[in-house]
Amino acid sequence: MYRNVRSATVIGLSCRMINVEADISDGMPLFDMVGFLGCEVREAKERVRTALRNCGMPLPPKRITVNLSPADVKKEGAAFDLPIAIAVLSGLGRIPEEALFDTLFIGELSLNGKVRPVKGILPIVMAAKEAGICRCILPKQNVKEGKLVHGVLCIGVETLTETMEVLTGKKTEAVEETEDLSEKIENEKAYEEDFGELLGQESVKRGAEIAAAGFHNLLLIGPPGAGKTMIARRIPTILPPLDYEESLEITKIYSVAGLLPADHPLITRRPFRFPHHTITATALTGGGRYPRPGEISLASRGVLFLDELTEFQKTTLDLMRQPLEDKQIVISRLEGTFTYPADFMLVAAMNPCKCGYFPDRTRCTCTMREINSYLGKISQPLLDRLDLCVETPRLDYRQLVKSGGGESSADIRRRVIKAKKMQEKRYADAPYSFNSELPAGAVKKYCPLGSRQEKLLNSAFEKLNLSARAYHKIIKVARTIADLEGADQIDEQHLAEAVGYRSIDKKYWT
Numbered sequence: 001m002y003r004n005v006r007s008a009t010v011i012g013l014s015c016r017m018i019n020v021e022a023d024i025s026d027g028m029p030l031f032d033m034v035g036f037l038g039c040e041v042r043e044a045k046e047r048v049r050t051a052l053r054n055c056g057m058p059l060p061p062k063r064i065t066v067n068l069s070p071a072d073v074k075k076e077g078a079a080f081d082l083p084i085a086i087a088v089l090s091g092l093g094r095i096p097e098e099a100l101f102d103t104l105f106i107g108e109l110s111l112n113g114k115v116r117p118v119k120g121i122l123p124i125v126m127a128a129k130e131a132g133i134c135r136c137i138l139p140k141q142n143v144k145e146g147k148l149v150h151g152v153l154c155i156g157v158e159t160l161t162e163t164m165e166v167l168t169g170k171k172t173e174a175v176e177e178t179e180d181l182s183e184k185i186e187n188e189k190a191y192e193e194d195f196g197e198l199l200g201q202e203s204v205k206r207g208a209e210i211a212a213a214g215f216h217n218l219l220l221i222g223p224p225g226a227g228k229t230m231i232a233r234r235i236p237t238i239l240p241p242l243d244y245e246e247s248l249e250i251t252k253i254y255s256v257a258g259l260l261p262a263d264h265p266l267i268t269r270r271p272f273r274f275p276h277h278t279i280t281a282t283a284l285t286g287g288g289r290y291p292r293p294g295e296i297s298l299a300s301r302g303v304l305f306l307d308e309l310t311e312f313q314k315t316t317l318d319l320m321r322q323p324l325e326d327k328q329i330v331i332s333r334l335e336g337t338f339t340y341p342a343d344f345m346l347v348a349a350m351n352p353c354k355c356g357y358f359p360d361r362t363r364c365t366c367t368m369r370e371i372n373s374y375l376g377k378i379s380q381p382l383l384d385r386l387d388l389c390v391e392t393p394r395l396d397y398r399q400l401v402k403s404g405g406g407e408s409s410a411d412i413r414r415r416v417i418k419a420k421k422m423q424e425k426r427y428a429d430a431p432y433s434f435n436s437e438l439p440a441g442a443v444k445k446y447c448p449l450g451s452r453q454e455k456l457l458n459s460a461f462e463k464l465n466l467s468a469r470a471y472h473k474i475i476k477v478a479r480t481i482a483d484l485e486g487a488d489q490i491d492e493q494h495l496a497e498a499v500g501y502r503s504i505d506k507k508y509w510t
Contacts, residue, residue, distance in 0.1 A: 003090040006104045007083040008127050009075055010120035010256055012338035015127035019069045022087035027063035035068030038076040047109050048085045055113040055160050074335050079118040082107035099167040104128045107139045113160040117141035119258035125149045145265035191237040196408035200395050201227055207390035209412050212238045213419040214480030215434035217346040222392030224356045228349035232305045236272045237409035240420040246301050257293050271302030277311035285319050287331045291338045296323055299344040309350040310377040324385045387473045389505040419483035435476045443472050447479045453495050460499040464506050474498045
């Protein structure tokens with residue numbers, strides 16, 4: 001008897017629908033599986049056979065052939081265990097064929113028949129909805145994640161026996177309603193860190209505020225112990241809140257990576273990724289034998305913080321140059337091409353030299369050759385892609401003992417949100433959300449300059465020997481500064497401040 005069960009597999013961040021076909025016939029007892037299978041899928045027949053026996057449903061001496069189609073798509077992972085078991089049971093006549101209509105199955109089986117959670121449930125349920133499937137039977141631990149997609153009935157099961165009872169109509173309690181997680185997007189939820197805890201460094205806070213308002217890349221440079229890491233860790237507390245679509249996009253990435261918590265699967269805060277400087281190129285950009293998202297994709301719509309920037313491998317850092325421009329990373333492998341999002345805000349921190357005190361010659365012991373060698377670890381093309389370079393000076397004693405901190409994150413965030421709303425209004429008919437996303441061709445349209453502003457920018461361009469990319473970045477940063485002040489036009493003072501954030505890097509890289 002022939003039966004067909006619907007399932008799916010994750011390829012990159014997208015999904016392909018998979019038909020799990022089972023044919024049961026007389027002949028020499030055999031359990032064979034075909035269909036371009038990975039090693040985990042080939043091992044599924046032993047897990048399925050043992051799970052059925054331990055659930056009191058041993059396989060009869062029949063010839064069983066299971067095919068996973070289409071055959072040109074590589075199937076990986078253990079998520080096909082449950083659909084294979086259901087297809088075989090239906091082929092044996094233990095599950096009515098009509099119970100399989102418009103239903104997708106996904107889940108790994110333990111040898112005792114328990115259904116274990118798997119990765120990538122959110123994109124799978126999204127693909128099921130697009131394919132017109134109205135019901136998904138999932139592992140119990142994944143059901144909340146599946147119910148983030150509205151319009152699809154997600155049923156959580158714990159065992160193979162429970163799945164049988166649901167399909168045969170003996171049990172309906174598995175159909176549960178969960179709360180609408182779409183309303184749990186974080187707005188003013190408190191963070192553990194707060195800008196109000198920082199003493200001094202007002203100019204650095206200003207740079208961080210501008211970067212957050214326009215989603216600009218930021219470089220913090222200064223001596224050790226000046227507060228670079230503390231400031232970077234607090235940038236997520238002033239970023240605009242996520243909307244539901246952004247939250248689902250981030251959740252989808254974390255679902256594929258297997259990093260979602262089972263109790264509350266919806267990501268409601270902008271990510272903050274903080275990889276160590278020993279990270280490999282593959283871990284940073286993504287890929288591997290079985291391609292998965294890297295840190296730049298896990299930081300999408302949030303912050304990627306690289307502390308001690310010069311300690312990273314230069315070749316690893318340079319891999320970010322294209323994703324910083326394209327907002328995505330394309331990984332090509334023999335099995336195919338995988339595209340992951342990389343729309344992140346890069347925040348980097350570094351010392352100005354090996355000892356950390358340049359240009360303070362009263363404390364710096366490095367020679368100019370050593371300083372140039374140290375700073376040379378950051379390539380000019382990568383440096384050119386950083387919108388703001390902010391110097392973090394050493395705090396003096398009076399600032400340390402001063403009572404009370406500065407502005408709180410909530411106060412700064414209100415200004416950032418106000419600036420973000422101006423950008424949303426400006427780009428209502430364009431595919432941009434932040435000023436930093438403007439392509440070169442759209443800068444003149446959305447950031448027009450007067451004659452005095454052009455004269456100032458021309459002078460800065462010549463004196464600082466800027467590139468065309470740096471020219472456009474100065475204008476986009478100036479647009480963000482104007483937005484923070486509620487100004488409709490870019491003024492000279494906005495441009496002058498934006499130029500100042502580009503001139504600091506020239507102070508060190510000369």
